[in-house]
Amino acid sequence: MKDMATSRPEHAPADHPRIAVEKTGILIGNLGTPDSYDYWPLRRYLSEFLSDKRVIDYPAWKWQPLLQLVILTKRPFSSGKAYKSIWNEAENESPLLTITKQQVAKLSKAMAEEYGDQVMVDFCMRYGNPSTRSKVRAMVEAGCRRILFVPLYPQYAGATTGTANDHFFRALMQERWQPAARTISHYFVHPDYIEALAQSIERAYAQVAERPDVLVCSYHGLPERYLHEGDPYYCHCVKTTRLLRERLGWPESELVTTFQSQFGKEEWVKPYTVEEVARLAQAGKKRLAICAPAFAADCVETLEEINDEIRESFENAGGEQFTFIPCLNDDDAHITAIASVIRENLGGWVE
Numbered sequence: 553m554k555d556m557a558t559s560r561p562e563h564a565p566a567d568h569p570r571i572a573v574e575k576t577g578i579l580i581g582n583l584g585t586p587d588s589y590d591y592w593p594l595r596r597y598l599s600e601f602l603s604d605k606r607v608i609d610y611p612a613w614k615w616q617p618l619l620q621l622v623i624l625t626k627r628p629f630s631s632g633k634a635y636k637s638i639w640n641e642a643e644n645e646s647p648l649l650t651i652t653k654q655q656v657a658k659l660s661k662a663m664a665e666e667y668g669d670q671v672m673v674d675f676c677m678r679y680g681n682p683s684t685r686s687k688v689r690a691m692v693e694a695g696c697r698r699i700l701f702v703p704l705y706p707q708y709a710g711a712t713t714g715t716a717n718d719h720f721f722r723a724l725m726q727e728r729w730q731p732a733a734r735t736i737s738h739y740f741v742h743p744d745y746i747e748a749l750a751q752s753i754e755r756a757y758a759q760v761a762e763r764p765d766v767l768v769c770s771y772h773g774l775p776e777r778y779l780h781e782g783d784p785y786y787c788h789c790v791k792t793t794r795l796l797r798e799r800l801g802w803p804e805s806e807l808v809t810t811f812q813s814q815f816g817k818e819e820w821v822k823p824y825t826v827e828e829v830a831r832l833a834q835a836g837k838k839r840l841a842i843c844a845p846a847f848a849a850d851c852v853e854t855l856e857e858i859n860d861e862i863r864e865s866f867e868n869a870g871g872e873q874f875t876f877i878p879c880l881n882d883d884d885a886h887i888t889a890i891a892s893v894i895r896e897n898l899g900g901w902v903e
């Protein structure tokens with residue numbers, strides 16, 4: 553606690569440990585990303601990710617041999633190629649990490665303006681670095697007696713928010729003086745979030761040559777079985793599109809909900825984006841815009857999968873105008889929305 557404001561409790565003996573001045577931590581959590589696009593870093597990252605029972609729920613005896621001996625001998629090559637095509641070479645990091653840093657810098661500034669040094673803002677990843685454990689430790693060390701954990705996923709899924717929370721709680725288990733803790737389940741219903749999303753779409757529509765026939769809202773997919781076993785993610789996604797449509801004031805025919813990135817042999821929630829865009833092109837919807845409201849930051853799934861693979865599928869089926877709408881990233885309206893969600897969840901903790 554060398555560099556922090558510290559004090560010794562009243563009536564304490566001279567050798568009592570110094571205690572950092574009390575703060576509230578706001579810890580942003582995201583998925584994670586490999587340290588580089590080379591084979592071993594990707595293999596390490598994917599192994600950690602795909603060994604998570606919240607992501608793939610098969611029993612380990614059945615899943616691990618397949619994962620370690622088959623999937624992880626091939627997938628790091630194809631994933632590596634995808635990551636390489638979008639890598640931020642200047643910073644030598646993935647776009648997800650760059651954008652998360654930008655978001656956190658803006659959020660820190662907004663929170664400091666509002667609450668001064670009562671709060672500190674930082675971020676951590678569920679897989680890879682910076683780890684959740686290291687950031688919880690740093691916050692407690694800095695004097696955070698309360699931590700608000702904010703998984704940066706607008707919709708709740710066990711495979712994203714649920715596992716991020718699990719990891720946060722595991723980190724708390726290791727603290728002798730455990731801070732009070734709160735988490736955020738989802739925030740897609742927040743009017744400021746829907747407003748930020750709607751504005752980003754209106755901005756994109758104002759810039760295209762001709763008004764798109766249809767807006768595809770493409771969400772990261774999930775095995776269909778998870779929905780039947782009680783995961784609300786699918787319903788959260790469908791509701792996000794509805795709220796967005798209501799805010800935009802557009803007819804139902806102009807928005808479509810789809811799901812991308814299916815992985816493995818099971819059926820995932822449908823329709824699949826890659827198939828639906830081809831179907832739309834064949835049905836005469838030649839101008840298409842596409843956004844990805846499940847992602848708070850652009851990443852391999854949007855920059856490569858949507859803007860490359862899915863664009864190709866649309867164009868091969870006769871599509872003519874493909875407008876990729878970036879994620880909200882560090883848009884001011886997005887930061888305002890996240891700040892609103894945080895403020896509402898800090899009730900009673902700060903003045």
Ligand SMILES: C=CC1=C(C)c2cc3[nH]c(cc4nc(cc5[nH]c(cc1n2)c(C)c5CCC(=O)O)C(CCC(=O)O)=C4C)c(C)c3C=C
Binds near residue numbers: 606607648711850
């Ligand atoms: C936004 C919500 C997400 C859900 C729901 C989700 C579920 C889920 N994902 C996989 C498998 C993979 N996901 C991958 C990347 C990835 N996934 C999300 C978000 C959700 N995943 C993000 C933001 C990213 C991108 C990370 C980045 O660094 O850019 C990947 C790795 C990439 C690849 O090799 O294609 C896999 C694999 C499953 C199985 C699943 C549901 C159970």
Ligand SMILES: [Fe+2]
Binds near residue numbers: 772813
């Ligand atoms: Fe994923």
Ligand SMILES: [Fe+2]
Binds near residue numbers: 853857
């Ligand atoms: Fe993908």
